Amino acid sequence: MLGKLTKHEFLTVGRLAIPAYLAILAISVVGRFLTWITSRQYVIDHVAPTFVRIIKILSSLISTVYVLAFIAFIVMTVVFLVYRFYKNYFTDEGYLMLTLPVKPASLIFSKLFNSWIWLLFSAIIAVASLYITLGHYDQLTDLISRTFDSVKQVIDREGDFIRDELGVPIWVFVIELVIFVILLISRYIFEWYASIGAGTMIAKKHKIIGTLVAFLILDNISYAVTGGFVAIATSVAPDYFTELSQSGGKALQLVVLGYSGVNLLLAGLLFWLLTYVMKHKLNLE
Amino acid sequence: MAEILKCNHLKKQYGSFTALKGINLELPEGRIVGLLGPNGSGKTTLIKLASGLLLPTAGEILINGQAPGVESKKIVAYLPERNYLDLSKKISKQIDFMGDFYKDFRKERAYEMLEHLGIDPSRPLKELSKGNREKVQLILVMSRDAKLYLLDEPIGGVDPAARDYILSTIIDNHPENSTVLISTHLIADVEPVLDEFIFIREGEILQHSAVDEVKAKGQTVDGLFREVFRC
Numbered sequence: 001m002l003g004k005l006t007k008h009e010f011l012t013v014g015r016l017a018i019p020a021y022l023a024i025l026a027i028s029v030v031g032r033f034l035t036w037i038t039s040r041q042y043v044i045d046h047v048a049p050t051f052v053r054i055i056k057i058l059s060s061l062i063s064t065v066y067v068l069a070f071i072a073f074i075v076m077t078v079v080f081l082v083y084r085f086y087k088n089y090f091t092d093e094g095y096l097m098l099t100l101p102v103k104p105a106s107l108i109f110s111k112l113f114n115s116w117i118w119l120l121f122s123a124i125i126a127v128a129s130l131y132i133t134l135g136h137y138d139q140l141t142d143l144i145s146r147t148f149d150s151v152k153q154v155i156d157r158e159g160d161f162i163r164d165e166l167g168v169p170i171w172v173f174v175i176e177l178v179i180f181v182i183l184l185i186s187r188y189i190f191e192w193y194a195s196i197g198a199g200t201m202i203a204k205k206h207k208i209i210g211t212l213v214a215f216l217i218l219d220n221i222s223y224a225v226t227g228g229f230v231a232i233a234t235s236v237a238p239d240y241f242t243e244l245s246q247s248g249g250k251a252l253q254l255v256v257l258g259y260s261g262v263n264l265l266l267a268g269l270l271f272w273l274l275t276y277v278m279k280h281k282l283n284l285e
Numbered sequence: 286m287a288e289i290l291k292c293n294h295l296k297k298q299y300g301s302f303t304a305l306k307g308i309n310l311e312l313p314e315g316r317i318v319g320l321l322g323p324n325g326s327g328k329t330t331l332i333k334l335a336s337g338l339l340l341p342t343a344g345e346i347l348i349n350g351q352a353p354g355v356e357s358k359k360i361v362a363y364l365p366e367r368n369y370l371d372l373s374k375k376i377s378k379q380i381d382f383m384g385d386f387y388k389d390f391r392k393e394r395a396y397e398m399l400e401h402l403g404i405d406p407s408r409p410l411k412e413l414s415k416g417n418r419e420k421v422q423l424i425l426v427m428s429r430d431a432k433l434y435l436l437d438e439p440i441g442g443v444d445p446a447a448r449d450y451i452l453s454t455i456i457d458n459h460p461e462n463s464t465v466l467i468s469t470h471l472i473a474d475v476e477p478v479l480d481e482f483i484f485i486r487e488g489e490i491l492q493h494s495a496v497d498e499v500k501a502k503g504q505t506v507d508g509l510f511r512e513v514f515r516c
């Protein structure tokens with residue numbers, strides 16, 4: 001059932017997200033075209049100066065629209081994914097979704113998986129859009145391949161040194177970083193989901209305000225828990241941490257692993273809070 | 286006859302307000318039951334508890350012998366008072382959705398009923414009138430071969446012609462061994478289709494009887510309701 005829920009959510013979000021993706025790419029293409037055409041010597045020599053000037057004005061207008069659309073695109077992706085959760089489970093649509101023969105955990109995870117997928121797609125579209133807008137494709141492609149080459153060279157040359165510094169092979173550290181990012185994003189998504197659950201429970205008439213207040217509270221608790229762990233760890237073994245701080249690589253690895261562990265714990269607590277609200281304190285009225 | 290729904294001392298409180306005051310109730314299979322009472326009597330709360338949307342404060346509610354959960358939701362078809370459909374979806378997509386989650390959902394029956402009403406399944410739900418949206422919602426519920434149908438105010442707020450359509454859809458489409466619980470305060474309209482009725486007031490069941498028993502005394506359920514609930 002989790003697969004079916006994820007599939008239907010993917011299709012629903014796609015129906016709305018794909019036109020937004022196409023729009024941002026179209027603005028990028030138009031902006032790039034106007035910049036290109038006004039920089040051609042042939043156009044400057046053969047077209048009336050007034051016309052070239054108009055195109056340049058249009059080009060700068062498109063650039064402004066692009067920057068605004070780009071910011072809106074990033075913000076709206078996050079807002080939309082959080083809103084989908086609210087609308088599906090905490091408005092009248094909840095009468096359908098919450099009476100489906102599926103476990104609450106499946107309902108929550110289908111939304112989480114979709115958030116991962118669509119955030120990844122949005123990041124890819126954002127990079128593609130920047131790539132189109134900036135132009136200089138040869139230089140950009142060259143820069144990307146040179147970056148990959150230099151990373152590979154560093155790993156080949158300094159592999160042993162990195163392993164000694166981190167205490168693990170570089171590929172293990174890369175996997176740890178990926179897990180770190182996934183857990184961090186998941187914790188934030190659960191923070192929003194739990195805020196929706198808690199906010200609608202405490203503020204029956206002003207659900208949005210309740211959600212925002214709950215988010216501020218839960219976010220501060222999350223920071224306090226993270227800070228608490230750091231304080232406890234450094235006070236229990238101060239010598240170890242002083243020694244560790246002098247070894248950059250191992251300290252970095254400990255931060256990544258430690259922060260991942262804290263995020264996993266927080267995500268678990270937020271998930272528990274959310275399922276509790278959905279099972280015991282549902283407020284669809 | 287096996288019970289499809291059973292309540293033992295079922296109590297539900299919202300803060301200091303008690304919506305259900307420890308009711309006991311048994312509904313057998315294969316009956317059409319009217320849950321009748323004025324607004325605020327606890328009808329919707331009982332139906333929400335049976336559908337698994339709410340948990341009891343005390344006592345228990347059992348569907349086919351089990352507490353509401355994933356298994357009970359497989360055999361319960363629930364029509365809430367509210368419009369629960371995602372209006373941006375096409376009707377056909379909503380049918381696919383229901384078909385994916387309920388093994389007992391009969392797509393061909395849904396399309397047949399839509400055709401009968403002259404509603405094009407390729408239309409988005411947002412393009413339909415309020416009345417047609419409600420009918421689509423009813424069609425989605427009655428296209429299932431469920432064991433228990435929970436219909437919360439299915440005829441409230443619609444014109445008399447639509448009421449006739451809704452009631453005939455319910456009667457024509459529910460399997461014989463299934464039980465239909467219809468909550469309403471429009472007694473006269475549902476009376477002809479009921480086998481049993483429950484009078485509920487302020488969270489307490491006042492009477493649960495067979496309609497035939499009332500008829501045998503030369504009374505009507507509507508008349509009895511007016512007598513019992515006289516202000």
